[in-house]
Amino acid sequence: MGVREILLYPDETLSRNDNAELDTADPTVDQVLQDLADTLDASPGVALAAPQIGHAVRAIIVDVTKDRKPERREGHGRVLMLNPIITQTSDAYPVREGCLSVPEYTGNVTRYRQAVVKGYVPGSGIRALHCEGFEALAFQHEVDHLNGALFLDQAKSARRNLFRRAQ
Amino acid sequence: MTNPRYVLNVLGQDRPGIVAAVSRAMTDAGCNIEDSSMTMLRGAFMMIMIITVPMGSENSLRTAMVGITATQGLQVHIDPYPEADEGLRRTVEGVSYSLTLHGADHPGIVAAVTEMLASDSINVVDLSTHVVEGSTPMYIMTMELVVPESVEKAGLRGRLDKLSEEIHCAISLTEIETATL
Incomplete structure (x- = not known):
């Protein structure tokens, strides 16, 4: 099992914008992917990025089938992706996001209802996934992590854009 | 014991430098600014700050604020912060x-x-x-x-x-x- 600790803000690993591209032939990649899958299974969230578990590399996992709301579970199921990039977006909307690495707060951010995410999917090669709704939101959030960005970076007003969760 | 919190209300005619003057006076009095909100209502400057004050330094805060009132032409009001009574605390859920x-x-x-x-x-x-x-x-x-x-x-x-x-x-x-x- 590779359940790792989820790093919490302000851990500096979360703010790094130099996370390394992964060589898909690198044998250490399997361990990163296993850690992502095991840690996600042990967490209440639906997605994780490698920097959140201490790997400064560009890999993510998204699995919206884990969400407690049935209407959010549609999409591509469990996706592990290396070197993902968002290649297209459309239909921006406001949403209040929380993050496993910033557990005490939620914040207002702007996301896109549709997004195309391109990257290497183990077993399938380079894929471009057309995502919508909650799954599109999850991919945007995780790709932000690879670039060292948190929802806190989008807060224009602490009072109107950041909210402490009910204790 | 933790330092006591106070609520500071400041209002006056807006112009550049008010926040700088108030926050400098508080810093020099040993206070720490926690949550705050400042806005303009109909062109007037309005600010509310929750500040912590070192035990026994309440008088230096009040002295600083009297100075601000005199030099900046602002109205300043200080009240103890109503700390939540854990027994009565109502969690906002929904x-x-x-x-x-x-x-x-x-x-x-x-x-x-x-x-x-x-x-x-x-x-x-x-x-x-x-x-x-x-x-x-x-x-x-x-x-x-x-x-x-x-x-x-x-x-x-x-x-x-x-x-x-x-x-x-x-x-x-x-x-x-x-x-x-």
Whole structure:
């Protein structure tokens, strides 16, 4: 099992914008992917990025089938992706996001209802996934992590854009 | 023992440098600014700050604020912060909604809407109102609400629609989508 600790803000690993591209032939990649899958299974969230578990590399996992709301579970199921990039977006909307690495707060951010995410999917090669709704939101959030960005970076007003969760 | 908290209210005519002057005076008095909110209402400067004051330094804070009042021409008011009594603390739980309202300005709009919300135990967590001057002054209100899970949403919308007709204002209610990732 590779359940790792989820790093919490302000851990500096979360703010790094130099996370390394992964060589898909690198044998250490399997361990990163296993850690992502095991840690996600042990967490209440639906997605994780490698920097959140201490790997400064560009890999993510998204699995919206884990969400407690049935209407959010549609999409591509469990996706592990290396070197993902968002290649297209459309239909921006406001949403209040929380993050496993910033557990005490939620914040207002702007996301896109549709997004195309391109990257290497183990077993399938380079894929471009057309995502919508909650799954599109999850991919945007995780790709932000690879670039060292948190929802806190989008807060224009602490009072109107950041909210402490009910204790 | 933790340092006591105070609430500082500052108001006056706006001009550059007020926040700098107030925050410098507080820093020099050994105080720490925690949560704060500053805005302009009808061109006037309004600021509320929650500050912690080192034990025994309350007088130096008050002396600093007297100085600010004199030199900056501001009204400053200091009160003890009402620390939550854990035994009485009410957790705000439920679904977040944004409510927007607009219509011709007349007295009683805020009271009518908030009384209706209070009757459903809905908590208003943010509120701002604005009068847009013109031949017919227009009133705009935005609120963020926390609606208890027990409140039936169709019924709430129905009551707001009815109120909308009674007070001649358009009211819209939108759930704030929240996602933890």
